[in-house]
Amino acid sequence: MTTAPTRPAAAQGSVGTAHTRVEGRDKVTGAARYAAEIPFTGLAHGWLVLSTVARGRIRAVDADAALALPGVLAVLHHGNAPRLVTDYVGMLGVPDPTAAVFQHDRVPHAGWPVALVVAETPEQAREAADTLAVRYDEEPHDIAFSAARPDAYPVDGYTPAVTEKGDVEAGLAASAVVVDEEYTTPEEHHSAMEPHAATARWDGGRLEVVDSNQGSTWVQSELAAMFALDPSAVRVVSEHVGGGFGSKGVRAQQVAAAMAASVLGRPVRVVLTRRQVFSLTGYRSPTAQRIRLGADAGGRLRVLEHRSWNQTSTVYEFVESSAGPARVLYDAEAHRTSQEVVRLDVPSPTWMRAPGEAPGSFALESAFDELAEKCGIDPIELRLRNEPETGPVSGLPFAGRNLAACFREGARRFGWAERDPRPGVRRDGRWLLGTGTAAASFPVGAGASTAALTAEADGTFTVRIAAADIGTGARTALTLVAADALGTAPERVRVRVGDSAFGSAWIAGGSMGTRSWSWAVTEAARELRERLALSGEIPPEGITVRSDTTEAIGALARKERHSFGAQFAEVAVDVATGEVRVRRMLGIFAAGRIVNPLTARSQLIGGMTWGISMALHEEAVRDRVTGAHYGADLAGYHVATHADVPRIEADWVDDTDPDDPVGIKGIGEVGIVGAAAAIANAVWHATGVRHRALPIRPDRVLTGGTAGV
Amino acid sequence: MGPAPAPTHSAITLQVNGEKYTLSVDHRTTLLDALRERLDLTGTKKGCDQGQCGACTVLLDGRRAVSCLQLAVAAEGREITTIEGLADGERLHPVQQAFLDLDGYQCGYCTPGQICSAVAVIEEHAAGWPSAATDDVRPEAGVPELTAEEIRERMSGNLCRCGAYVSIVQAVARAAGAEEAAV
Incomplete structure (x- = not known):
């Protein structure tokens, strides 16, 4: 036994100081093992077979030829797979049936999982999967998304379908200046670098899954529900995760692996191919958005109407909540927003980094730039004139809204004051130059979480929490938060994440992870310090306390809680080739207290990089005839690479959430919000042409040309 | 038979x-x-x-x-x-150390490929190989300056979906001793 430290070893604050990632050495040496890299004895390999038709029924799965191949162990399909429970409501709603594999013969979209081939080696499984004969009764499919569909209908998702006050038509009639435009964004894919992968093993009635996900207790609870198990009989481990962005929840790979492991009585690994990732793991729906703004001559809004449409599958209802920014950023006497969906024979969309806010801000912040142009007012000044006192829809007070400070600081650093507002007047050789700006907002919240904190006998501390570090730097952030809460140095704190055995915790999602987990860690640390103050000695097994923030978060006052930001971009446009190059970007954010400036900057810049990618590159295209993607891979689906990304600066103004124990808001998503609009607005400033359809492809720039240049 | x-x-x-x-x-x-x-x-x-x-x-x-x-x-x-x-025992390769110090990654999944690529990029550049970003590709022009643009061009076969390119470029420049040229 050793004597407990009666006073903290180090009292200086770690939160707010730059720290390299605690798992950084493992990541740069290749020692960090991801889901498909944990060795299992007796491992078999599963390979999914996806439908080649976009709608219909499976007439027959002829597995004889596949089963006759060397090493093939089993072929699972709807005719022989174990039955699952699917009529439950999970942590984030009803399950997406795409994950509940092999339960019936219906095919609701191209790339629907129809079978799993399991073999001794991946090569054998892959060949057998290619051999498997699946015959379909094909039916006509419909994948034609547009806002004009008569079958579109409003849906209450996580936010209401419709919000409405005042008389939009009367307001527009009385407005000196009106903007009425439609904007579109395409189907976009998360494209995390690590494809989804899971290994499942049954031990008696207990299921263990090594996985790549954004919440190990979330996946645990879903698998428990599907396989009709007590959650305590399921353990999900997900230590290192190669990116998620909203796509890594319960997916076909965990369920198929668990089924096959149960049938074969040995561990089974299922890794999705890159092409399979494109149809099985969700995506951002294309959106069509119509915005109508009415303002007086001074740019003060009388009317704000934002209507949004997205597609969803026939088996799952997902709303892309694109009206979100309009409900937060600007008020007007007549204020109306709506979100509608169209059901089509396509895979189910899902959350993708800044769901709703990313496409919604493109439309809204482009429309605001158009209003500034029509009013002859500087775009930043226009936004400052329309700063609301309270939530435009809710009427609730803001828990900190430092958007104006972001614009002022950003304008100063970007050199906005020297900007000539006229479009199409700056040249650099073959390039036309322009600059643009846009506002950003993203909701912040906290989800109930538990944490265990142990004072070890050697004077160090261990935090156990089912958090997920998907590249956010959560492990490191929690180390700093715990160190401060314990009054010790970060070197004396060990943080373990990614294991459902640590108890329930919020997911790495909704920009809520670090805030939610930090809250639980802070609570546990407070209790542990009290315990340590009372006990003189720490026994060999240490002293462990557990926290649960359910009550504290439930007692949180209702306020408008958001992170904000001001985005700035400079672009160069060659109208002879259609090429658009982003030359520099700056983002200034008000995103609460920044726990680790080193990793926070990376995450914000990462979001802005997504904005470049969204503005100029990303677009998944479906073939009307087959209903399937063209080029569902990283050559056909372009994400920004090194040569597309200039020097980007991200910084922040002092900000906090006064009701959060650490003052944290959230930074995971606000970085992409408004970024595409700032680039599109800069393209207008360069060329005089508005691009209301993303991405701003070379052919669109060529067709658009220049206006009055 | x-x-x-x-x-x-x-x-x-x-x-x-x-x-x-x-x-x-x-x-x-x-x-x-x-x-x-x-x-x-x-x-x-x-x-x-x-x-x-x-x-x-x-x-x-x-x-x-x-x-x-x-x-x-x-x-x-x-x-x-x-x-x-790449590492020499406990001692990281300079490229690995620069990625660690400058946060040239997030999720870490593309990182081994980025680092291996960067090690080769630095050698290719030092050997005088031009890239599509090199202004003067004549052999007598000598080794081009390792600017940020050169690094970005040469590293473009390595995707990073977290969007860590800005700090990856800085890390490659630091490991190559070219931080000033790559501003």
Whole structure:
């Protein structure tokens, strides 16, 4: 036994100081093992077979030829797979049936999982999967998304379908200046670098899954529900995760692996191919958005109407909540927003980094730039004139809204004051130059979480929490938060994440992870310090306390809680080739207290990089005839690479959430919000042409040309 | 009796990070899968398995290659260096150290490929190889300055979906001793 430290070893604050990632050495040496890299004895390999038709029924799965191949162990399909429970409501709603594999013969979209081939080696499984004969009764499919569909209908998702006050038509009639435009964004894919992968093993009635996900207790609870198990009989481990962005929840790979492991009585690994990732793991729906703004001559809004449409599958209802920014950023006497969906024979969309806010801000912040142009007012000044006192829809007070400070600081650093507002007047050789700006907002919240904190006998501390570090730097952030809460140095704190055995915790999602987990860690640390103050000695097994923030978060006052930001971009446009190059970007954010400036900057810049990618590159295209993607891979689906990304600066103004124990808001998503609009607005400033359809492809720039240049 | 079936496996010897490994591989096995599934060298990552993302980049005889587009049987006799072979014991390779210090990553999955690529980029540049970003490609023009634009061009075969490019470029510049040129 050793004597407990009666006073903290180090009292200086770690939160707010730059720290390299605690798992950084493992990541740069290749020692960090991801889901498909944990060795299992007796491992078999599963390979999914996806439908080649976009709608219909499976007439027959002829597995004889596949089963006759060397090493093939089993072929699972709807005719022989174990039955699952699917009529439950999970942590984030009803399950997406795409994950509940092999339960019936219906095919609701191209790339629907129809079978799993399991073999001794991946090569054998892959060949057998290619051999498997699946015959379909094909039916006509419909994948034609547009806002004009008569079958579109409003849906209450996580936010209401419709919000409405005042008389939009009367307001527009009385407005000196009106903007009425439609904007579109395409189907976009998360494209995390690590494809989804899971290994499942049954031990008696207990299921263990090594996985790549954004919440190990979330996946645990879903698998428990599907396989009709007590959650305590399921353990999900997900230590290192190669990116998620909203796509890594319960997916076909965990369920198929668990089924096959149960049938074969040995561990089974299922890794999705890159092409399979494109149809099985969700995506951002294309959106069509119509915005109508009415303002007086001074740019003060009388009317704000934002209507949004997205597609969803026939088996799952997902709303892309694109009206979100309009409900937060600007008020007007007549204020109306709506979100509608169209059901089509396509895979189910899902959350993708800044769901709703990313496409919604493109439309809204482009429309605001158009209003500034029509009013002859500087775009930043226009936004400052329309700063609301309270939530435009809710009427609730803001828990900190430092958007104006972001614009002022950003304008100063970007050199906005020297900007000539006229479009199409700056040249650099073959390039036309322009600059643009846009506002950003993203909701912040906290989800109930538990944490265990142990004072070890050697004077160090261990935090156990089912958090997920998907590249956010959560492990490191929690180390700093715990160190401060314990009054010790970060070197004396060990943080373990990614294991459902640590108890329930919020997911790495909704920009809520670090805030939610930090809250639980802070609570546990407070209790542990009290315990340590009372006990003189720490026994060999240490002293462990557990926290649960359910009550504290439930007692949180209702306020408008958001992170904000001001985005700035400079672009160069060659109208002879259609090429658009982003030359520099700056983002200034008000995103609460920044726990680790080193990793926070990376995450914000990462979001802005997504904005470049969204503005100029990303677009998944479906073939009307087959209903399937063209080029569902990283050559056909372009994400920004090194040569597309200039020097980007991200910084922040002092900000906090006064009701959060650490003052944290959230930074995971606000970085992409408004970024595409700032680039599109800069393209207008360069060329005089508005691009209301993303991405701003070379052919669109060529067709658009220049206006009055 | 018909002809004997063609063999599907071969015994090969791979030289990886200075060590020799003898193994029997399915002829369809890629070098990437041989490293990951057979030699338990899982630092080399599989991002797309079709040569489009760069996550599986290794050094073959000192030059970078995507190991998903190499068959293991064709890698016999080559000197293979993976991410696990870059550090000198506990001492990180300068590129690894710069990635760590400058936060040149987030999720870490593309990182081994980025680092292997960067090691080769620095050598290719030092050897005077031009890139599409090089203004003057005549041999007498000498070694081009390793600007940020040069680094970005040369590293563009390595995707990073977290969007860590800004700090990756800084890390490569630091490891190359070219921080001033790469502002």
